Amino acid sequence: MEEFKKYLKQLNISFLENEPLAKYTTWKVGGAADLFLEVKLADQIQDLIKKLNDLNIPYYILGSGSNVLISDQGFRGVIIKNSISGIEIYNEEQIDSQPKEDVKDVRLSQINKQEYYSFEDLDYDESQEPKVKVAIYSGTLLSLAINNLISNKVTGLQWFAGIPGTIGGAVFNNIHGGSHFFSEYLTGVDIIDEFGDIKYLSHDEMGFGYDHSKLQSDHKFILKAYFQLYKGDAKRAQETAIAWARAKKKKQPYNSAGCSFKNIDKQQMSDLNIPSNSWGYIIDNILKLKGTKKGQAMISNSHAAFIETFPGAVAEDVMALLELIHQKASETINITPKTEIFFVGFPNDRIKKFQ
Numbered sequence: 001m002e003e004f005k006k007y008l009k010q011l012n013i014s015f016l017e018n019e020p021l022a023k024y025t026t027w028k029v030g031g032a033a034d035l036f037l038e039v040k041l042a043d044q045i046q047d048l049i050k051k052l053n054d055l056n057i058p059y060y061i062l063g064s065g066s067n068v069l070i071s072d073q074g075f076r077g078v079i080i081k082n083s084i085s086g087i088e089i090y091n092e093e094q095i096d097s098q099p100k101e102d103v104k105d106v107r108l109s110q111i112n113k114q115e116y117y118s119f120e121d122l123d124y125d126e127s128q129e130p131k132v133k134v135a136i137y138s139g140t141l142l143s144l145a146i147n148n149l150i151s152n153k154v155t156g157l158q159w160f161a162g163i164p165g166t167i168g169g170a171v172f173n174n175i176h177g178g179s180h181f182f183s184e185y186l187t188g189v190d191i192i193d194e195f196g197d198i199k200y201l202s203h204d205e206m207g208f209g210y211d212h213s214k215l216q217s218d219h220k221f222i223l224k225a226y227f228q229l230y231k232g233d234a235k236r237a238q239e240t241a242i243a244w245a246r247a248k249k250k251k252q253p254y255n256s257a258g259c260s261f262k263n264i265d266k267q268q269m270s271d272l273n274i275p276s277n278s279w280g281y282i283i284d285n286i287l288k289l290k291g292t293k294k295g296q297a298m299i300s301n302s303h304a305a306f307i308e309t310f311p312g313a314v315a316e317d318v319m320a321l322l323e324l325i326h327q328k329a330s331e332t333i334n335i336t337p338k339t340e341i342f343f344v345g346f347p348n349d350r351i352k353k354f355q
Helices: 002-010 042-054 142-151 167-173 234-251 266-272 279-286 315-332 348-354
Strands: 016-020 032-039 059-062 068-070 075-082 087-090 131-137 186-192 198-202 221-230 297-299 307-309 342-344
Touching (some): 042 075, 042 186, 068 315, 142 167, 297 315, 307 315
Parallel strands (some): 068 342
Antiparallel strands (some): 087 131, 131 221, 186 198, 186 221, 297 307
């Protein structure tokens, strides 16, 4: 680590030692990193990744921290906050191909639109609109990208309004908004490999699935994402984005990390003979855990798929609730829930049951 710190000083890159990480996450919990630094330039991240791999130093890329649980013991290595941002609209570029649909049977089936938010009344088809290519750097906030694009009369990402996070995180997780998945609009990405080289991966090389891309296993840094979007109805897109974000805000607690678990599939829903594949429904109506507290964390009374934290919470409070839900689900319905959460600083034998 000392050699890496000397390297950072030579490049005039500032860093913090033993930096508490809680403030960089939406759950507001977690211990300290040995080293923390923020990167805003693409050429800097290339050099840093190569050096870290040369020195065999563990590192983790952090976006907005909106679906991350960091251990109370922190992270033994380097945390890099990705703030590389920018949007490029290629108005004259011809689009040759349509991104493929990668996810088929995990769409949210919701029955109580008052208790749980529903997307059905907002959805519409834009596939016949003129297409446009867009490139967005990975550290760009998703909310900023959506607003910027709509103001430039580019539509398509309005379905993901109200989701805290960055473009890189959205690609990495293949996030879903209503009935849409991010992969529907992605044509490819630029990644940085362990040697610091930039390489292009096409849509077909990304291994997209429900809340999944192959980058979750090979850990390449996403530098820039390329999209096929639309010159659609900007006014309708803006109204849709506002309405969807407002609907989510009513149900999603502030200090949370989004839905904790991936929806069950339609076959599991049928086998259980239940009207929804949402974990919010299952945790509330079957497991009867809504409102359960551990320390200063709670399974939200607003929406049981969310775990929210209060002042004084620690990561172990959140983990205790995740483990309780996992245990009860295994015992009650013989399903082991898989998280939409990524764990940082926890031993593998503690988290493998969630993955």
